[in-house]
Amino acid sequence: MDNLYQELILEHNKNPRNFGELKEGECLKQEGLNPLCGDRLIVSLKLSEDGEQIIEDVKIRSDGCAISRASASMMSEAIKGKTVKDAIAIFHEFHDLLLKKHDPSVCPHLGKLEVFSNIWKYPSRVKCAALPWHTLNEIMEQTSKPGQSTSE
Amino acid sequence: MRLLKNFESYRHDFPALYQEVHGHDLIYFDNAATTLKPMVVINEVMNHYYADTSNVHRGVHTLSERATLKFEAARESVRTFIGAASLSEIVFTSGTTESINLLAHSFGDAFIASEDEIIITAMEHHSNIVPWQLLAQRKGAILKALPMNECGELAWDLLATMITSRTKLLSLTFVSNAIGTINPIKEIIALVRSVAGTKVKVVVDAAQAVAHLPLDVKDLDCDFLVFSGHKVFAATGVGVLYGKEALLESMPPYKGGGHMIRKVSLEKSSFADLPDKFEAGTPAIEGVISLGSALNYLQKIGIENIRTYEEELAAFAEAELSALPFIRVIGKASCKAAIHSFVIEGVHPHDIGTYLDQKGIAIRSGHHCAAPLMEFFGVVATARISFAFYNRLAEIKILRNELIKMWEFFHGQSLSRADLRAQ
Numbered sequence: 027m028d029n030l031y032q033e034l035i036l037e038h039n040k041n042p043r044n045f046g047e048l049k050e051g052e053c054l055k056q057e058g059l060n061p062l063c064g065d066r067l068i069v070s071l072k073l074s075e076d077g078e079q080i081i082e083d084v085k086i087r088s089d090g091c092a093i094s095r096a097s098a099s100m101m102s103e104a105i106k107g108k109t110v111k112d113a114i115a116i117f118h119e120f121h122d123l124l125l126k127k128h129d130p131s132v133c134p135h136l137g138k139l140e141v142f143s144n145i146w147k148y149p150s151r152v153k154c155a156a157l158p159w160h161t162l163n164e165i166m167e168q169t170s171k172p173g174q175s176t177s178e
Numbered sequence: 179m180r181l182l183k184n185f186e187s188y189r190h191d192f193p194a195l196y197q198e199v200h201g202h203d204l205i206y207f208d209n210a211a212t213t214l215k216p217m218v219v220i221n222e223v224m225n226h227y228y229a230d231t232s233n234v235h236r237g238v239h240t241l242s243e244r245a246t247l248k249f250e251a252a253r254e255s256v257r258t259f260i261g262a263a264s265l266s267e268i269v270f271t272s273g274t275t276e277s278i279n280l281l282a283h284s285f286g287d288a289f290i291a292s293e294d295e296i297i298i299t300a301m302e303h304h305s306n307i308v309p310w311q312l313l314a315q316r317k318g319a320i321l322k323a324l325p326m327n328e329c330g331e332l333a334w335d336l337l338a339t340m341i342t343s344r345t346k347l348l349s350l351t352f353v354s355n356a357i358g359t360i361n362p363i364k365e366i367i368a369l370v371r372s373v374a375g376t377k378v379k380v381v382v383d384a385a386q387a388v389a390h391l392p393l394d395v396k397d398l399d400c401d402f403l404v405f406s407g408h409k410v411f412a413a414t415g416v417g418v419l420y421g422k423e424a425l426l427e428s429m430p431p432y433k434g435g436g437h438m439i440r441k442v443s444l445e446k447s448s449f450a451d452l453p454d455k456f457e458a459g460t461p462a463i464e465g466v467i468s469l470g471s472a473l474n475y476l477q478k479i480g481i482e483n484i485r486t487y488e489e490e491l492a493a494f495a496e497a498e499l500s501a502l503p504f505i506r507v508i509g510k511a512s513c514k515a516a517i518h519s520f521v522i523e524g525v526h527p528h529d530i531g532t533y534l535d536q537k538g539i540a541i542r543s544g545h546h547c548a549a550p551l552m553e554f555f556g557v558v559a560t561a562r563i564s565f566a567f568y569n570r571l572a573e574i575k576i577l578r579n580e581l582i583k584m585w586e587f588f589h590g591q592s593l594s595r596a597d598l599r600a601q
């Protein structure tokens with residue numbers, strides 16, 4: 027049990043960081059759905075307009091399970107202030123971690139996110155931890171396409 | 179007391195109960211999803227593969243004849259179990275979902291026209307919603323839903339005004355898989371008959387009723403009744419469509435293939451008699467045989483005894499759950515099956531499910547394929563416990579204690595005795 031619901035996960039579930047929504051028009055938004063359990067979350071992202079694509083602000087709205095809330099909360103902390111390029115790199119490392127393909131010597135950027143390193147033992151819950159990241163990644167993929175504007 | 183003892187001994191029939199999950203004796207509370215299989219059923223399936231493997235209805239050889247006999251004996255078991263008049267009225271399908279799709283295509287294509295009305299209810303499983311939506315789209319027909327009250331009971335008196343001269347069909351569930359409501363099917367059908375005679379056909383989704391309540395299609399006077407084998411202690415991949423003979427006669431085939439024909443030329447075919455007309459291709463032979471065996475097993479225990487015992491389980495669970503101050507029970511119908519849905523402030527149903535699994539308790543968490551119902555109650559998901567006759571009162575006590583520990587775990591604080599007594 028404590029394997030999955032580590033102290034840090036429980037704490038983020040109870041006091042999630044950066045929860046809410048950014049103002050319409052000033053950000054990019056994406057809805058994430060898990061049709062299996064009916065979980066729904068919204069990621070809003072504000073990027074710098076100087077071409078650097080720095081994530082200036084991020085907010086998440088979620089009424090999901092502890093795993094998905096904690097993952098969303100910790101994701102927001104991990105990416106805030108980073109460039110989209112760096113955030114994508116973290117996404118890929120996290121993805122590998124969830125699938126037990128993670129090699130810490132090659133992927134050094136996870137830090138606290140390593141608390142999810144046991145999730146692969148609970149296959150039905152991997153999707154919960156992945157949903158915020160996949161939703162974020164959908165926005166990032168759109169913005170990192172060449173010629174794409176960064177505001178809606 | 180004697181009843182309790184008997185039911186305790188039936189546990190020995192279910193080998194899956196005798197295992198540990200994460201170091202705890204398994205407590206299986208997910209019977210609405212699927213039921214465990216008794217040894218007699220497992221043996222029948224094994225015996226078919228060991229000794230009788232063959233196709234049915236085709237070979238003249240001994241193995242095929244043996245298999246065919248068992249296959250058709252299963253049809254007779256189904257007929258007696260639901261009180262149907264004739265074997266022609268029992269069609270084997272792959273499950274409830276296929277039975278309803280068969281109806282939506284065969285009955286729907288033949289008898290539903292543009293502007294006709296189909297009525298379902300606000301508490302249906304997706305499999306009793308989507309096939310009718312697709313039919314309505316194909317035909318330009320209108321789909322209406324009978325509402326329910328905040329306890330989760332159908333406002334079925336409204337049928338008197340909902341039914342119009344264009345209404346062709348009412349399809350509704352006997353027992354809600356999500357919240358356990360038992361609908362007064364007999365009274366509802368009587369109302370339909372008094373308003374519209376036999377012009378409105380009634381489909382009863384008995385998926386959640388068949389293992390728990392007596393079914394008598396003649397007494398209910400339903401036109402169709404459907405259920406799945408796997409929810410009544412038989413294999414997956416088999417189900418039943420019951421239909422009144424004259425209705426099934428009047429309906430066109432659903433799937434074409436082997437076994438459902440009388441004569442085939444390259445231009446045109448004529449079709450076999452009932453029920454073969456609706457049984458194209460090689461069926462789930464071992465599944466059908468397992469269903470016959472499961473129903474015979476239930477007949478021996480007595481479905482009335484099962485009902486009485488499960489009422490006891492349900493009443494105990496209701497009392498234990500509602501004594502916990504942090505639990506909100508979803509669905510408070512006055513007549514309920516042994517299915518309980520609940521939510522807990524601050525703990526998502528998924529976390530409830532994972533936590534309990536670590537204690538060896540299998541429950542279901544999610545939307546139970548009943549999204550419209552979930553929306554009605556303003557929740558995205560619930561935790562659901564559902565019983566079968568092999569469950570025990572003691573298991574419910576264990577669940578209660580684990581729920582308290584779970585609440586404390588996720589909230590990082592302990593509940594005092596006073597907290598638990600308040601309420």
Ligand SMILES: Cc1ncc(COP(=O)(O)O)c(C=O)c1O
Pocket residue numbers: 210211273274275276303305306351353354355383385386406
């Ligand atoms: C009320 C009800 N109807 C229909 C179904 C669908 O049954 P199956 O998936 O076996 O076809 C279920 C299964 O959960 C159910 O509970």
